[in-house]
Amino acid sequence: MPSILAWIDHDAKARERTLRILSLFQEKESRDELGLGAVRDSFADQLFPGTSTIQTRLRYMLFVPWMYDALEKRRLTAKQFAVQADKQERDLVQPLMDSGDQAGVFGKNAGKKLKRLPSSVYWAGLGIWGIRMTPFSQDEYHRRIEETHRRRNALLLYEKDAKARGDDIDVERRRDALSWHPRLPAPPDDYPARADFALSREEAEFIRDRIRVACPGSLLSYLALHCAPADSAAPWAHPDFGRFSKQHQELLTHARLFSGVMHSAALSYNILLARLRSQDGLVAEHQARFDQWAATVPLGEIRAWSIDRLWALTVDHGHAITPRTRAFVRQWIEHTRKAPADLLSNAEAMRLIETREMALKGARSRFRNRRALEQWGGYSGVGRLVYRWPNVKVLLQDLHQGLHRRA
Structure with missing residues (x-):
């Protein structure tokens, strides 16, 4: 199936259109109905650490620490700190919205009533990229802010005494007292009254350097340092693929094959549900997608694919890929290797899809629960896995524009 994602160029309207399509893609097509999320996320975290499918724009990686750094200087109580943080994010x-580029604004539709705040979306990434230095969860950071103030007071007294004695400053102790990277660029003078997503060159260089230092072996780091933004539907279709390291090429090859094979499992699941609902039009729609998949599946590569190597590359990389998940994937690959075009008429293969979903959903299985079937929207996980690439493209484009800005 051809990608529905257009490249994000320098035009704000084009970026807005792409992010809107991406939002629909995430909501309707990227659900993990067959329990493949651990494999998907293992690939994605190795390739693009610190990113997620709900990150929208790169400058939020600065908005969040700017907000918290300013609040820390006000020395608020823990209760006041959390309340003010919430208010400032909504403000x-x-x-x-008043800027010329509204694409990716958290709260664009809900305004101040938005349910998920950017800080919660970017918190993990800020830590992975080394911009956030506090090791705590966001809630714990809020609760322990008064302890942070006390620790810094003690540090000031310690350093004052050390200076009086002529002793050297304990760099590690000072570092432990920081919540945010010491070279975090200062916000613009008119921030937050005025704000947009355009990174200054200093800001872009800071983020690029954080990715380089914190994620040195990742494809994200290589792309940020060496490649211009590319118009590709998936990371393995990047025009610089031939320049990637052998490690990245191998990882992307396995990610591509996994995406391709498991796409047919997702389509089969949707066809089975559409048949149960007696929706002939929907069956035909999913069937057409399946037929297109069967006509283009790289069968030679799939038959030569080392499944043991797939697990060597994905297991024990921060995600628990269970034996049941591995067994399901292996069995589906074996069915595909035999006759991909005949999967839908393969009773054993269809039973594999049903039993997998029932094991995952239990009483909420759409094969068992009529109400759950009636509530099904008609499209579950029918998009190909591309491992956050649409989001990563937006972030890299923002970075590229900042690095090439004059000031």
Whole structure:
């Protein structure tokens, strides 16, 4: 199936259109109905650490620490700190909406009533990229802010005494007292009254360097350092693929094959449900997608594919890929290797899909629960896995534009 994602160029309207399509893609097509999320995320975290499918724009990686750094200087109580953080994130919506580029604004539709705040979306990535230095979860950071103030007071007294004695400053102790990277660029003078997504060159260089230092072996780091943004539907279709390291090429090859094979499992699941609902039009729609998949599947590669190597590359990389998941994947690959075009008429293969979904959903299985079947929207996980690539393209484009900005 051809990608529905257009490249994000320098035009704000084009970026907005792509992010809107991406949002629909995530909501309707990327659900993990067959329990493949651990494999998917293992690939994605190795390739693009610190990213997620709900990150929208790169400058949020600075908006969040700017907000918290300013609040820390006010020395608020823990209760006040959390309340003010919540308020300031909601207050940021309107300045971003007033900018010339509204694509990716958290709260674009909900305004100050948005349910998920950017800080919660970017918190993990900020830690992985080394911008956030506090090791705590966001809630714990809020709760322990008064402890942070006390620790810094003690540090000031310690350093004052050390200076009086002529002793050297304990760099590690000072570092432990930081919540945010010491070279975090200062916000613009008119921030947060005015805000947009355009990174300054200093800001872009800071983020690029954080990715380089914190994620040195990742494809994200290589792309940020060496490649211009590319118009490709998937990371393995990047025009610089031949320049990638052998490690990245191998990882992407396995990611591509996994995406391709398991796409047919997702389509088969949707066809089975559409048949149960007696929706002939929907059956035909999913069947057409399946037929297109069967006509283009790289069968020679799949038959030569080392499944043991797939697990060597994905297991024990921060995600628990269970034996049941591995067994399901292996069995589906074996069915595919025999006759991909005949999967839908293969009773054993269809039973594999049903039993997998029933094992995962239990009483909520759409094969068992009529109400759950009636509530099904008609499209579950029918998009090909591309491992956050649409989001990563947006972030890299923002970075590229900042690095090439004059000031």
